[in-house]
Amino acid sequence: MERICEPELMEDVQQAEAYAAADFSSGDRAVLGRIDDLLGSLGTGDGERLSFVDLGCGPGNITFLLAERWPKASVLGLDGSAAMLAIAERRRRADPTAxxxxxxRQQRLPSRQLVGACSAVVSNSLLHHLHDPAVFWQSVRQLSGPGTQLYVRDLRRPASDRELEDLVHRYAASAPEVLRRDYGHSLRAAFTRAEVLAQLEAAGLKGLQVRELDDRYLEIHGPSLPGRLA
Known part of the structure; x- marks a missing residue:
């Protein structure tokens, strides 16, 4: 099935609120668990020496989980949507001490402001939104240094319209109409495993693992070492 891009930013307030109200907790917790596994011994303790950047953080679902799991780590959520970040900030300000x-921070990719290595770059469901995926991998390179770990989970494009319709029915049948519509658009805008492998090859990121998860996701993870970058 041919890829058809969707809008890069979710800027409509009603759309952002509907997304933030949806229950993604099971998948979000699974992402946190995979990040914890990826960090290994580095992830033990309260995270005092850890730093995370969450690319495409949306309303902050994963970002808050990172900050909860590692309360002394530096955690930065980046997104280009003001509507999404308004929700994230509202949640943060409800308990600023915690x-x-x-x-x-509101940030569109690519950006020259992304400098300096962090412990881990995390992204959940951003890649398929980008019209040019190269800007995503460029951002990963900018944030990478010795020991930086990368964890990305994103949708993968189904092979046919029928498969797409089945996935929307299976996972979004009871969701509000705006979410059902957006989910279908996102599936059509997503990349296949072969396409992601080609993107990594073009970016010079050769040490990462790419695998298919269940019937709709891709997982990309591993260390991004400067010595392996083109």
Missing amino acids: WRHLRF
Whole structure:
């Protein structure tokens, strides 16, 4: 099935609120668990020496989980949507003491402001939104240094319209109409495993693992070492 891009930013307030109200907790917790596994011994303790950047953080679902799991880590959530970040900031300001090491910033990719290595670059469901995926991998390179770990989970494009319709029915049948519509658009805008492998090859990121998860996701993870970058 041919890829058809969707809008890069979710800027409509009603759309952002519907997304934030949806229950993604099971998948979000699974992402946190995979990040914890990826960090290994580095992830033990309260995260005092850890730093995370969450690319495409949306309303902050994963970002808050990172800050909760590692309360002394520096956690930065980046997103281009003002509507999404308004929700994230509202959540953070509800208890600023609890989230004192957590920050959000409006940022579109690519950006020259993304400099310096962090412990881990995390992204959940951003890649398929980008019309040019190269800007995503460029951003990963900018944030990478010795020991930086990468964890990305994103949708993968189904092979046919029929498969797409089945996925929307299976996972979004009871969701509000705006979410059902957006989910279908996102599936059509997503990349296949072969396409992601080609993107990584073009970006010079050769040490990452790419695998298909269940019937709709891709997982990309591993260390991004500067010595392996083109």
